[in-house]
Amino acid sequence: MPGQSGDGRRRVVIERVSPEIDCGRFPIKRVVGEKVIVEADAFADGHERVACQILYRQGNEEVCFSPMEPLDNDRWRGEFRVTTIGKYQYTVEGWIDCFQSWWDAFEKKIAAGQDVHVDLIAGVKLVESAATRATAEDAALLRQWAQRLRQSKTDASATLIGPDRELLSLMRRYHDRDLASLYEKQLAVTVDRKKASFSTWYEVFPRSCSPEPGRHGTLEDCETWLPYLASMGFDVVYLPPIHPIGRAFRRGKNNSAVVQPDDVGSPWAVGSNEGGHKAVHRELGSLEDFRRFLSKASQHGIEVALDIAYQCSPDHPYVIEHPEWFRTRPDGTIQYAENPPKKYQDIYPLNFESAHWQALWEELKSVFEFWIDQGVRIFRVDNPHTKPFPFWEWIIGKIKEKNPDALFLSEAFTRPPVMFQLAKAGFSQSYTYFAWRNTKQEITDYFTQLTQAEVREYLRPNLWPSTPDILPESLQVGGKAAFMVRFILAATLGANYGIYGPAFELCENVPLQPGSEEYLHSEKYELKHRDLHAAGSLKDLISRVNRIRKENPALQSNGNLRFHETDNPSMICYSKATDDFANVIFVVVNLDCVHTQSGWVRLDPASLGLDATHAFQVHDLLADGRYLWQGSQNYVELVPESLPAHILRVRRWVRTERDFDYYF
């Protein structure tokens, strides 16, 4: 005999539970301290009242409960908070609330002056039954109530209408859930440490850190840059691959097929006879140097993110030791990377369709494990969209089982479903299309999707105005103002962002050729020597903005992003606020890198916890100006060459005990 969960008497239906990714196939993501707001449709046949609650637990700990409250149309909502990194599970349970149903009917009958003699006894039985489920103390109280109800036969209404809420709240603690329906799926949460959702990245090539022009920089040289990075407020330093670089088919400067003897090659051509993915490029230093670099960075409050690029130069030891992990062409040679008609003979892709895929997966896992053993906890994964999704789901799952503090940034610039799938498969953060979203409409549409649609539950954007591969046209043509605009957008639209430095703060903007997004003299193929203290560096602006980010919790989340209308198509305005509105930030940016722009910003004060009838102060944390705003329309003017943006903190009126008004 079928019926839900085998017992046909479980009458409550629970459906449309949210958040739920692909029918529960993938976990949602949170960081420690965040809430999970759960909603569900819950209803039953008939006219009785329904009650429901969230069931959740951390790992294999005991199940906890959190009540749900009714919204409209049989929808219910509740929440719980995640407090430990690792995995949580949640689901929803609903049941017929017999006592509340009895109570409602009882009140109506009393109001209609009906005889409730028999009904009262039915109520007493429900109370007595609850007493058998209650703590000793509450059971005593419940039995007292049962007694009182029994005796109230003659004057039921008088006895009851008074102290009813007390009995009701007591009864709510001891629901009869014998015939409760449990939602059929257990949904999962991956809980990361805070850095997964709030981080500030700086990408640097250690080989360009030498103080002497022309000399190959080392990890030791890079150490000397740490105070500079720390002073600007970065907390993650991301190093391109630090492994031995192949010599076969090495690319010359500007990606030339003709190579000079002193050309240093691309760090992404991983592996030589000196070693592969577990070795350190000899010219950068030793494994010991690397460990010291980690420790020095840590002293500056900076974590090291390592680039993991699962591909091999033809010199990689795997090529000789494991030819079965590569594709072989009919002529017996190993298949190099291609995007016909382009050939990348310096790169051998791994063949994930190899019959020996299991050994390959294990080996690649051991690469992560090797660097975790050295102390690395953040990985920037190169081109994950060219390796199978099941592989990522497995390897990230395995690594996080033992090291739930490990974080993975997905470097994929491809079609949306593919980028989303990588995030679902487990990546903690994801590169985005930010570099190509320039207009007000583009930015509004894209960030509304990223922060308001379902994708927000599993994809954490990490915004980069540029990378060694991407010098967007907007930076090529917009001068320093463009760098400022794109930087401020990245740092305030995204709780996670990064810059490719020092190319970025020094506003390097010359492309290989017109129409190309490659840098001329790209650092990917040659050493660079730069003056970090050159005039025109954005380092002071960067320091200021990163300090603002650290001091204002509103900027440390994304789900709170809201766009506000302006009457000028070159001016964009958005806000971020904490749940309690204690911290409210408005950002207004002039997207026009040439002309001064001004206009009216429209906002709904009430939606930001503001009293529309009072003025409120906005404090520009960038330029330290203070303005008095009032109501829903306020005027802004921004000059691109000085500061093309305001980052405004709302300073609210507070009425104190002595009835004076203060800002805080």
Next chain:
Amino acid sequence: MPGQSGDGRRRVVIERVSPEIDCGRFPIKRVVGEKVIVEADAFADGHERVACQILYRQGNEEVCFSPMEPLDNDRWRGEFRVTTIGKYQYTVEGWIDCFQSWWDAFEKKIAAGQDVHVDLIAGVKLVESAATRATAEDAALLRQWAQRLRQSKTDASATLIGPDRELLSLMRRYHDRDLASLYEKQLAVTVDRKKASFSTWYEVFPRSCSPEPGRHGTLEDCETWLPYLASMGFDVVYLPPIHPIGRAFRRGKNNSAVVQPDDVGSPWAVGSNEGGHKAVHRELGSLEDFRRFLSKASQHGIEVALDIAYQCSPDHPYVIEHPEWFRTRPDGTIQYAENPPKKYQDIYPLNFESAHWQALWEELKSVFEFWIDQGVRIFRVDNPHTKPFPFWEWIIGKIKEKNPDALFLSEAFTRPPVMFQLAKAGFSQSYTYFAWRNTKQEITDYFTQLTQAEVREYLRPNLWPSTPDILPESLQVGGKAAFMVRFILAATLGANYGIYGPAFELCENVPLQPGSEEYLHSEKYELKHRDLHAAGSLKDLISRVNRIRKENPALQSNGNLRFHETDNPSMICYSKATDDFANVIFVVVNLDCVHTQSGWVRLDPASLGLDATHAFQVHDLLADGRYLWQGSQNYVELVPESLPAHILRVRRWVRTERDFDYYF
């Protein structure tokens, strides 16, 4: 070692398959001959081409395949047709299309003038591998191709660019699906006979069919009405419960608590000492009379729908034989139906939380089986929303296992999630809120939801302008015009509709009291005697509209409903068209029952398969007028007291061989 389906080399992801109801928990519905259009996101890592197809099967028959074609953004679409009643299953499979991927690269290399010597051999291997999967005939062809490719080394491009499509289409028949990914869910279709989606109902109380006023009508009397029903074009006659009516607490006329000896009682107070749900009320006739009624109806092309109301009068035999199926009050009496402060002492609800629920379920199933044995195949189920959903899912499933031609109409007027859930649980058709949707906006919103949103996949609306329980205010105040308007809306908005006759065609519209939706002298509590040929009867209009419905396949579906703008808020316009646009119907209705209304109807000719540059004839099938329409704006005027609507069939220009234009 995990990975999708255990093999980590299955690289294609399949997700967002549609239609899919609640993660595949419930089947979609179709009738024989209809299509299932399946869409899915399918994509893989890397840059290779993906292919995918639908897998489907009827019952436990062999699996069939249907190709899917790419849309935008990694979305794919295909379809299959259901041809047999019962259950179908479908799912989606995707794989890397090695040959197409090879082919694309190969073409690009040839275009770039590269040496393709080695690539060619790789292609040959793919062709030879396909030959091992092919029929003998195709294998021979493929081997010839392999041979030709091998020999074309010296002049690859010339040999290939010519006859390429032939090889490609041959290779498409023999994909290498060894590493295909199968979508993880099998989705189900309930396939019903055509009547589930296109039916025309007439509700009649046989006891009111007596030719002599005051005499209790019989099933035999009702037989004499069948020619009348058939002449109007009805194909389902629905009888309120035909079982013995209880005497305890019987309600008098107008639902009075005071009962007269000759009061006939409500047919929904099921059961007396003469029998229960498997007996025929003695005054209606015998079981044999009922079987003869079925057979006579069938001769008129009419099926009988029986009302199943799972509730008991206090006299029902179950009350004595199975007191364990009812709730007992603390004073030992059986709990009657209540909606406090209202009491329905003539009705005992069954207790679906009884410890003996399994025996109860089996007994209720035997009720359906009993009537199926008599020849009934359509059941109108009374108040299903007061019985548990698992019960309905089980009982309908069980009945349809043996009798896949059985149909169930859900009579629930309650909150949307509850109505939707009953449809999901298996009901073939559902009553709707149609009776309370009167304005243009209300009708447009409601029917757009019912016919365009996901609910269309599982809920088939059955529209009733009135029922014995519901005399809507619009009919009370709008006179005959209101009856015409509401009738035409029901019959053209819904492929399934019904009327409560003859109250409806005779325009009975007097409520019990102002503000009530109950009829004065409701047929639920007394016998009626009516003159079917009274002046003012809508029978001719009904006959005409039902003939139009039968002759125009566009009106036999709902998913094809589209609303068109008019510039008059009292005029509503919508169309229905067959997939091939061979049959296109426009309906224009004046919703104002008092005043003549006119205005411009706006439509997009192209979306209806019309050539916007040519005039087209619209033929009013109601009044037999013909008009020439052209372009997107056309004028309409409708007079409520004569005919408040047009039902316009588009007569299209057809260019014949002799180059004359004809309408067809």
